[in-house]
Amino acid sequence: MQLIPMMPELREKPFNDERYIFEPKIDGHRLMIRVKNGIAQLCSRSGIDVTMQYPELWRVPVVGAADVLLDGVAAFFDESAGSFSSEALRERMRMRKSMDIRIASVHSPVHYFAFDILEWNGKDLRGLPLKQRKQLLEKAMDDNRSYHRMFALDAEGKRLYEAIRSEGVDGIIAKRLDSIYAGGRSENWLTVHKYRYAQVRIAGYRKHGFGWLLEREGQRIGIVEAGVPGPHRQAFQGTAQAILTGEDRDYVYVKPIIEAKIRFLSRTSSGTVRNPEFVRFVG
Structure with a gap:
């Protein structure tokens, strides 16, 4: 067919x-x-x-x-x-x-x-x-x-x-x-x-390809890739170097002190957000 x-x-x-x-x-x-x-x-x-x-x-x-x-x-x-x-x-x-x-x-x-x-x-x-x-x-x-x-x-x-x-x-x-x-x-x-919105913290970033690890109330809830303008990426990278906490094969981790607002379509039963998009930094 x-x-x-x-x-x-x-x-x-x-x-x-x-x-x-x-x-x-x-x-x-x-x-x-x-x-x-x-x-x-x-x-x-x-x-x-x-x-x-x-x-x-x-x-x-x-x-x-x-x-x-x-x-x-x-x-x-x-x-x-x-x-x-x-x-x-x-x-x-x-x-x-x-x-x-x-x-x-x-x-x-x-x-x-x-x-x-x-x-x-x-x-x-x-x-x-x-x-x-x-x-x-x-x-x-x-x-x-x-x-x-x-x-x-x-x-x-x-x-x-x-x-x-x-x-x-x-x-x-x-x-x-x-x-x-x-x-x-x-x-x-x-x-x-029909988007939902949440305020989250950025807990790290991918080593290969772009993506920020998202955390909310101490729980990892996904990775945001979409909607982040170039200047925002550069601003985060400049700040991230001062708050590094560790790394593994895939990710570099930072203190989760940078807050952002995201929008997404829904959550899985484990709390992971589906199709998250960056809206803006908070604070």
Whole structure:
């Protein structure tokens, strides 16, 4: 299944616009699912066949035994926590033994959220506007325990953005209703991340390649690489030489007295921050 998925560009702030629909951005495994003669084939964003990884998704609730090609995301919802868990999903993606996968598909099943339909009974739908493809998606498949059509809100991006509270929902995606499905990145789809913020201390830096070790309340919580301007890097390096405490093969350690504000998407169960970005120094 060699088809380049459509990808969003980044936008910093949410907005309202009647030309768009807005969907939650669920942190999951982007999958294209082709159903032909009742048999499902699942492929990752890079085109790798992952059909055997998700047995619970083999029966797609298409209407009238249609042949379809769906675009969407597989995600794990932790019912006990009431939120999506990207960490649990990554554990599932790493499974290789068929028995382990079978057991997980029963006790910890993933859900698939379909947000687009690209083919229907042999007809290529990519040249149709998104509004029309969404209407066809409603006709082509039903919802069940494993499959869901992605929720979308017309025009009111700010409202959806403010409503997001769940772990594993990274923000919103804005999609122009008149956009065709074009492979690769497109400004017709826009991602607005729902960032969280924290004040941290810098406890060291990488010897090879750039990265600052982050610490909060005495616990290592990750490495920040993104968003640090050149002058800030130089200022830190100048100060760091006076507060060195040691080193190993990979890192040089400093007294954690330099504070910074970061933003990030979520935390793992161990407290590590995902996708941290530097905002500014504090103090």
